[in-house]
Amino acid sequence: MEKPFPHMTCGVCSKPYKDPRMLSCLHSFCLQCLHHEIEKSGSQQMFQCPICERNTSIPLGGASVLPQNLHLGFEVEVAGYTSKMVNNSEVCCDECVDGHNGLAVVFCCMCCQFLCKLCRDHHSSSRRFSKHKIVLLDQEGARQLHTIMKPRDHYCSQPNHGNNDLNFYCETCSLLVCLHCTTATHKTHTVKEISTVAKTHQMEITGALEDAKEVMAKLTGAMDENNRMIEQVEISKRNASLAINQAFETLQQTLEERKKTLLSELEAISLSKTTALTLQKEQFEKMVGDIGHYTDMASQILQTHTDHEIVALRGLIPTELQATLKRVQTISLTPNQHSNITVSVQTDDLTRQLSKLGNLFEFYLSPSSSTWMSTSVAKVGTRYNVTIQSKTSEGEEYPHGGVEVKGEMMSKTHNGAVVYGEVEDHRDGTYTITLTPQTAGPHQLLITMDGQHVQNSPDDLDVWPKGPKRDYHILCNAQQVIQCNKPRCVAIHDNGDIYVGSEDHHIYVFDQTGQLKNTIGRRGSGDGQFSYPSGISIKGDVLYVADTNNHRVQKLTSSGKFLHKFGQHGSGQGQFNQPRAFIIDSNNKLIVSDFYNHRIQIFNENGGWLLTIDGKGSGNHSFQSPWGLALDLQGNIHVAAFYSNTIKVFTKEGVYVRMYGDPKGPTGIAIDDEGYSLVSEHWGNCLSIYDPEGNKIHTVGNLKYPRGTALDPRDGSVFIANYDANTVLKYCV
16 A cells, blocks of 8 residues: 555645545545545445545545544645745735735744735834744745744634633544533534543554554564465475476486397397398208209200219219209208297377376475474484484375485583584475484484475484494393283383383383383273283383284374274284284384284384385295384384294395394394394293394393283383283393
């Protein structure tokens, strides 16, 4: 909208304002112009501003009741005076009478009159006007006029009111009135002193300005955000354009390489056929030559040789000729190669697919909605991985990469020392930040996307000091024994709490001293109920349970509140036949051992099926009845194959890597941050420790059908679910 009062002329008549009235849009027009325009519009209730086209409701009484812009009227009046003063035009005296107006030389700022020399002298000598301020008709006088001249007093126009000052305001009639008016026609109305009303209006204006200031700040912020979003659109456009070009360049390169391969194969086939046919042709030519040689000689002999000469050759000619003819009979006289070379390039389906290849999506990435989590405890000198899932403002997963992600770990005690993370963009909306803290103690973790913090960032983080190198040979006697009925699995929270799944269908939570803190769930098939839970995993404050005989996985809070479940009995994708163990990788993928289906299934964090590692069949990749699972430092999956009596290792894509060990009925497996594997053996009644190369280095015996194995993420203490002894054992290293 245009600023009010951009000029001193009416926007309708283009002349200086006369009795200007203000519309609700804050534009002003002459009263007469408004009367004319309203009449011309044909509407007595609504009027459209000629400047901004906003509508103003016309009050009862018409334009005359619209607010008077007294200040603008005064400004117009002053502008009229100063215009005459600075334009060097001849201005007549306003005081001279009888048509003998002399030329004005000064202006009285109180009387608002131009005065000639004679009138000026009379004005100055009069006691009544002696204190009036008089200025010359020049630039300096015009400047002084703006400083000196004040708005005139406003007087009552009612007869017999003696031009009293309009010092009161009738709120009932919305009119300025004088003292006499308040006791006469406005006696029963709500009347206030004009100073009181003005102060109220000033306060309202001040409040409105404060509100406007606040709204303007929000609008400015919104405009800044809008500009940032425009820049982001351009960045997204460039990234999308780059991705499209790269994809189609790859396709073109692939097609070109395939074309070269086909042409090369064609050349090889053609050369092979031509070579074979040429060799056959040369064989034919040699035989033709031989036969021709013998037939020429035979014809010559018949024509030129005598009987004695013919007999003297002892039948050589017919013998050799017949031998040559017999050789012809032993070979095929048809071409040894056919001429047809057929090419099959089925382009119809591919062309249809290519015509629809690629999609563009409008996703609004919201850093504040994006989440992060880590699967490990931060330790000095050890890599600490953080996985980020970018999301939209609606909380949906954002499926594309290319966002600028940063991670920092700042010490709160060591002069704010900062460790910067290495970021891996998985191009699917997830990112992995790897940080290696250098100092122990309280830190602050900051994670940003496109310069904005993600959800729960910054966050406080305790970094544990690096302990001495572990010596598993000292494992002998347990330092802590926790009584629990038939423990099947065990997991340790970052805070040291011990979670144990038991044969009596509960998850027990013990504190670090072994005191029972909480009991989660009970026997059943409902949400939050269990049937022989055999595998548990904790990530942050989320608890995952392999609910074995319910053939499903349940997701709960660490305090036991049900959140989600997936899976059912069966052998199809996403179905289970007694899931036994559960782990989570750095990309929030959920990995489950499917015991009687002899396979490992991998899911996204919402339980959507992604991949199956099938153990059925023969060969190195096969395994029977997978139980325990663990991830090594490279992200490979170690599978404790119960009936195969070995540990099989696969990549996260399901590719077989190696096998090691000869455990007797391996149930639980855990891998420390140095790559050592700890395997509990059900039939061996022991815990076996393997070095990173898979060599057994130590055995802890005297166990009773041990099941799950876990490591304390803080100090590496070893926990074993000693099933048949009804205990959970803790070994310190």
